[in-house]
Amino acid sequence: MIRTGRADLSFDGVRTEFGLPSSFPAAVLAEAEAAVSRSAGDRPDLTSIPLVTIDPPGAKDLDQALCVRKSGDGFVVHYAIADLGAFVTPGGALDTEVRRRGQTIYLPDGNVPLHPTVLSEGAASLLPGVVRPAVLWTFTCTAEGVPSDVEVRRALVRSTAQFDYASVQQTFDAGDPHPSVAALAEFGPLRRALALERGAIELHLPEQEVEPDGAGWKLVTRPRAAVDAWNAEISLMTGMAAASIMLEARAGVLRTLPDPDAEAVAALRKSAAALRVDWPSDLSPGAFLAGLDASTPEALALFTDATRLLRGAGYSAFDGTVPEVTTHAGVAAPYTHVTAPLRRLVDRFATEVCLAVTAGQELPSWLAEALPRLPSLMGASDSLAAKVERATLDQVEAQVLAGRAGQEFDAVVLRAGDDEAEVFVAAPPVLAKCAGKRLPEGERIRVRLDEADPAGRRVRFTAV
Known part of the structure; x- marks a missing residue:
């Protein structure tokens, strides 16, 4: 954690303004410590699968580990997700606190974690070389990248290596990727092509990142590496599979976003025409945006205008009656969050729904009771995280200028x-x-x- 001692360079003002907690209550820490030594229960040992993680440099809260392999004409994808259900007791002090927090809040001089770090950066994190309880998704996919079989179960796993996006991209560029991810170069583009066929919408606005710069901070932007996009497709595939499981069972919590209305699409077409950017009439908004050169000023303006296509995101919980809106316009399919439980509250509950349904079990009472509360908890948390991020960037922008x-x-x-x-x-x-x-x-x-x-x-x- 970096502390500068100067009010204009630290983010203590942001923490105070938004009431961010500085620590966990003693009862929560005690429960987390006790959970570390608790048995993960009887589960299959799948540590032979050579999983690896890909995260930003220095990350310790590792939610996902993957292994993508060719299998005949198709693919087998193993995707292990940190299993917080092995550590959090429903209704306990830790459960109560993480419901209050909702998600990890990121600041340049130190994060406000969802879970105590003894879990999020320790016993629950998929760190390399150690056995961890996980929820393992296994996808058997066709040559076109379409899942023909999906399995989700609790297991013991072990990550064999921890990588970051830039270093993995370098191995692909050099023609020598790690065997566990080598097939990503074929599988990722297949999944992206399927997304465009569905009409998925992805914006490529510049992402500002804050980095230490001596005693202060600097702003940087980095182009998105191909590996980052391929890896994201694995997460999206998993979220879509989880949503399908929930809809078939008529119980769960979806991440939803209404389809863009005709006026928003017409306004974007008008902007494209004004900027002299050709948009063929038979091309969907997602395919049109995907074809733009993100480095041009015209593309930046159109990506900004296109944010109006992606308004109204929320969470829909249901148990018995499927909600009216079940899809996410950005994904162009039903979708839910299950791949980041260390950092986001809803993922643990959505995962527990999938595990119960696929095991042919009724939802436990604590889970059924929690579902209706998740949309408001996550809505408030998302709003807070967005405000903190904006305030942080505003401060750094002013500081560097x-x-x-x-x-x-x-x-x-x-x-x-x-x-x-x-x-x-x-x-x-x-x-x-x-x-x-x-x-x-x-x-x-x-x-x-x-x-x-x-x-x-x-x-x-x-x-x-």
């Missing part, structure tokens, strides 16, 4: 209004408001920095 008022920068207009616009400055990578009447979306312009106030978390530009 502090003292540079009056300087000019190159920018791209992402979204225009009558008197101001949203612009993206590439160096340093900043998203901010810019004063100026009806600035042309997708155009490169020069902007002058008027204000950069870290304490107030404000950055303002004016078009030159």
Whole structure:
């Protein structure tokens, strides 16, 4: 954890403003410590599967481990997920606290974890070289990447190695990937092609990341590696399979997003025409966006406009009656969260539903009682996480620009209004408001920095 001692460089103000907890209650810590030594129960030993993890550098809360192999003309995918059900007692102090938190909140100078680190970075994490209880999903897939058989069960697993996205990408680029993920280069694109056929919508807006920079911080953006996209398709496939299990059983909790309305699609087509970007009439919004060069200013503007297609995300819990909306427009299929239980509350409960259903068992009473409460708990948690992330980025943006008022920068207009616009400055990578009447979306312009106030978390530009 990095502490600078300066109010404009630490994030203590963000923690205070949003009431983020600084520690766990003693009863929660005691229960977590006791859970570490508790038996995981009788489960098959599948440690012979050569699983590996792929996460950001330095990550310790490892939710997933995978092994993707060719099998004849098709594929077999093993996807192990950290099994929090082996550690959290329903109704106990730990369960109560994680329901209150909802998810891990990430800040540059130290995270606010969902679970005590003795679990999230220790006994429950799929760290390399150690045996761990896990929920193992096994997919037998056709040559086209379509699952023909899905199995989910509790097991003992062992990750053989911990990798990060950049290093794995380097091995693919060098033609020497690890055997456990070598088939990803074929399987991942197959899954992405299926997603585009379904009409899935994915936006490629620049993702700002905060990194230490001496005594302070810097902002960076990184292009998404192909391995990152391939790995994400495994998680999406698992979430879709879990949703299918729930819908067949008429019980569970889905992550939902209504299909974009005709007006939103028409507005995006209008923006594309104004930017002189060809959009064939027979191409879906997802396929159109996927074909754009994310490095161009026109694409950045269209990705920003396309956020209006993905509004109204929520969670739908059900037990007996299937909700009216069962799909997620971004995925273009029914979908639920099951792959990040160390970091997100709902995944543990959704996983328990899948395990009970596939075992032919009734949902335990504690699980059935919890389902209706999950949408509100996760909705509040998602809202808080988004506010904290925005406040953190606003503060760092102002900090890296502090003292540079009056300087000019190159920018791209992402979204225009009558008197101001949203612009993206590439160096340093900043998203901010810019004063100026009806600035042309997708155009490169020069902007002058008027204000950069870290304490107030404000950055303002004016078009030159």
